[in-house]
Amino acid sequence: MHAFRGSARPLCGLRGPLNHSPLPRVGAVRLFSSHDAPSNAESFASSSEQAKREIAVIHDVVTAAHTKEALAKLREQAAEPNIWDDATHAASVVQQLATLETRESQARELQRRFLDTKELYALAAEEADEPLLRDCEAAMAQVRVDAQQLRLELLLSHESDARSCFLEIQAGAGGTDSCDWTAMLARMYARWGEARGFQVQHADESAGDEAGFRSVVLRLDGAFAYGWAKSEAGVHRLVRVSPFDSAGRRHTSFAQVRVYPMASEGGGSKQDVELPAKDLRIDTFRSSGPGGQHVNSTDSAIRITHLPSGIVVQSQSDRSQHRNKAEALAMLRAKLYQRELDEQARARHQFAQGLGDNAWGNQIRSYVLHPYQLVKDHRTNYSEGNTKLVLDGGIDRFIEEMLLHQAAVDATGSSVQMT
CATH class of the missing domain: 1.20.58.410 (Release factor)
Known part of the structure; x- marks a missing residue:
């Protein structure tokens, strides 16, 4: 890592x-x-x-x-x-x-x-x-x-809000452009996290065929990392002139963001997640990512399958198989804990991370770089014309608007409107 x-x-x-x-x-x-x-x-x-x-x-x-x-x-x-x-x-x-x-x-x-x-x-x-x-x-x-x-x-009053978190970005419809868009989002969130004082680490990545990443997992360590990042969950849409299109045509790309609060090992508290050995299948494989000759020549990468849920996580960013296993287990606990939070939210008829398909019509935010420049959040209608500022990590205002919007939704019991 x-x-x-x-x-x-x-x-x-x-x-x-x-x-x-x-x-x-x-x-x-x-x-x-x-x-x-x-x-x-x-x-x-x-x-x-x-x-x-x-x-x-x-x-x-x-x-x-x-x-x-x-x-x-x-x-x-x-x-x-x-x-x-x-x-x-x-x-x-x-x-x-x-x-x-x-x-x-x-x-x-x-x-x-x-x-x-x-x-x-x-x-x-x-x-x-x-x-x-x-x-x-x-x-x-x-x-x-x-x-x-x-x-x-x-407003960050939930028991999980104060926790560190994993932020996962997965390329959607759009091919190479979407892989590049995933890399752009990873950079945006890394800069945002560092500016807020979080320790930002690359927990895992899967490189795209030509550019960018098929998927990236960032780990954000610090007080209220999950509380601030959780509203970023959803589909993010990019509109631009593709640098990979020799004809210079405009392309639309999608990437899906998921955010999981860090959960601890089983110990009796609400935020503990038990992982019995019988529920896990652990596989080792050779790292395919960057990291030097030593990484790529050893079976240090770890893939863990949670058999009851079918959730699969992997970590290959460290040379140590032991550290990769620990990171993968932390990711799995975080995903299982987030699943429990989503189930509780649905039971209370509150907004959960309803992500939908990673494609057109499900985006929570659009980043338009051509023919005009505008970033718009479709849940709150807040927009920003300085796209460079946003892509350099200036997303605090979007997050604040969503937190305030969600507080109003929780108070009235109404649903989040997508526009």
């Missing part, structure tokens, strides 16, 4: 002028400067009102019964004297507890910044202190931005 170019780095925090506590990074957000404009009471009032509404929503979510119950349960589990008998389960409990406690702390810090800024602004207004008024306006604008972003983080 090898990493994409660029090293992993921790999630970046956002800091406002009056803030010294990091907030989760949602995307590249411009920090406001007090020198941007003269003081404006209307601007401060608008930012203050918006921030107040956002903080009220955050407070409601954080203090909801399920969050308080979850905290109490996790603290009880963490206090058990024998919790570290199962290190994997213990690490999961500690991570979930830290996540919920961090959210409580972030909500309190936002409330403090909001109240402090309002109080300081009132004092500055009494003294007619123009520089301080501008600083307060900038600070309140940043509080509003940070509150909006924390609200988005709170």
Whole structure:
């Protein structure tokens, strides 16, 4: 297993002028400067009102019964004297507890910044202190931005959202162009993941006959990797002048994305997946991918078939058969866990990863490079004309729009509309 170019780095925090506590990074957000404009009471009032509404929503979510119950349960589990008998389960409990406690702390810090800024602004207004008024306006604008972003983080409330994940891309209709499109998507998601601070690794790949990949599996390690990536599941459509067509004609290509949360070995928690040896068929074969003479001359690649479900996974990216087997087992657990999540979602009549055929009519997003340039999500109707930005990993806004859209769908019980 090898990493994409660029090293992993921790999630970046956002800091406002009056803030010294990091907030989760949602995307590249411009920090406001007090020198941007003269003081404006209307601007401060608008930012203050918006921030107040956002903080009220955050407070409601954080203090909801399920969050308080979850905290109490996790603290009880963490206090058990024998919790570290199962290190994997213990690490999961500690991570979930830290996540919920961090959210409580972030909500309190936002409330403090909001109240402090309002109080300081009132004092500055009494003294007619123009520089301080501008600083307060900038600070309140940043509080509003940070509150909006924390609200988005709170939308990732499912127990699996905080997990790392596998992101699988499979070429669909379109031949060589679709294989090339699969490679383009792999690059897009790798850049997006690295920009968000996830560790991005190539877990497996199957090269196309002429170019690109028939399939690629990326592993995204980091807090909330699955929560952010899950809405990318579906068919992605590309329209462009094909570089593989000597006549320069326009071609349409498809690739299907699936996202699976990392699941742990069986240990009793909801996110554990048991894999009895009798349910598995494990085959070794010679790697066909890149990696040097040693990789291609040894039977280091692993293919695992889950007999009850028929799910097949493979890993051939590492020289070590042992590491390839571990990676393949992790992929299998993730797929089985996602299947269980989908079944639960269908039972609740909620949106699941209904992917459909990897071809025309089932796309969730279209990327048009010719005759005009536009990327449009057909579930939310959000679009972006800067296609280069999107293909370079700038997909945060698409994800945010889908998270907000899905929250509205869950609240009303309606279905996702494809346009």
